[in-house]
Amino acid sequence: MQQPLSLSIPNRLQSLATASAWLLQSLPGLGVGEPWLGRFDLCASEALSNIMGHGYADAAEHAIDLSLQRIGSEVCLQIRDDGIAFDPLQHRQPPVPTCIEDAPIGGLSIAIILRIMTRCEYQRDPQGNCLRMFARIPKLGC
Numbered sequence: 001m002q003q004p005l006s007l008s009i010p011n012r013l014q015s016l017a018t019a020s021a022w023l024l025q026s027l028p029g030l031g032v033g034e035p036w037l038g039r040f041d042l043c044a045s046e047a048l049s050n051i052m053g054h055g056y057a058d059a060a061e062h063a064i065d066l067s068l069q070r071i072g073s074e075v076c077l078q079i080r081d082d083g084i085a086f087d088p089l090q091h092r093q094p095p096v097p098t099c100i101e102d103a104p105i106g107g108l109s110i111a112i113i114l115r116i117m118t119r120c121e122y123q124r125d126p127q128g129n130c131l132r133m134f135a136r137i138p139k140l141g142c
Contacts, residue, residue: 002030004069004078011052011062011081016045019066023077030070036137039116040077043133046109047079047088055083055129074118074134082128088113089122 007022009015020041027037048064056062065080088110097103113133114120121132 002070004067005029006065006067008063008065009048011056011064011083013049013052015052015064016048019044019048022066023068026068027075030068030075032075032137036075036135040075040135043113043116044077044079046112047131047133050088050109051079051081051083051129055081055086057084071134073138074136076132076134078130078132080128080130085124086129087122087124088131089120 005026007019009018023041023044024037027040032040044066051064062082065078067076067078067080069076069078091110116135117133118136119134121134123130123132
């Protein structure tokens with residue numbers, strides 16, 4: 001098992017670009033190529049924007065910590081924040097609309113993440129929320 005790669009960003013929407021650049025630079029070193037580069041970037045952006053937009057009761061700056069690690073045939077993206085407790089895996093998913101006119105605007109981030117990733121885990125501990133998103137990805141060149 002490799003040591004995790006890590007990044008800490010402030011809870012500001014401007015930090016999404018920093019997180020995206022870090023992911024796209026770091027993932028190939030873990031044997032991740034397309035289309036998974038874009039998938040990880042999308043899932044991270046969705047989770048981070050939810051944390052930044054809804055996760056804090058104050059306007060103060062908070063750190064959000066990201067880490068990446070290959071664990072056997074899986075790559076794990078972990079996002080840790082000290083915001084309001086929220087387990088996205090317990091969130092009730094909206095029904096699938098029958099037509100585009102009935103589709104809600106927003107509210108699909110969790111559904112997107114759960115559909116793309118192989119599996120997800122959530123834990124609340126004294127440090128805050130910890131979301132781990134896993135994707136089963138064979139190493140490049142194997």
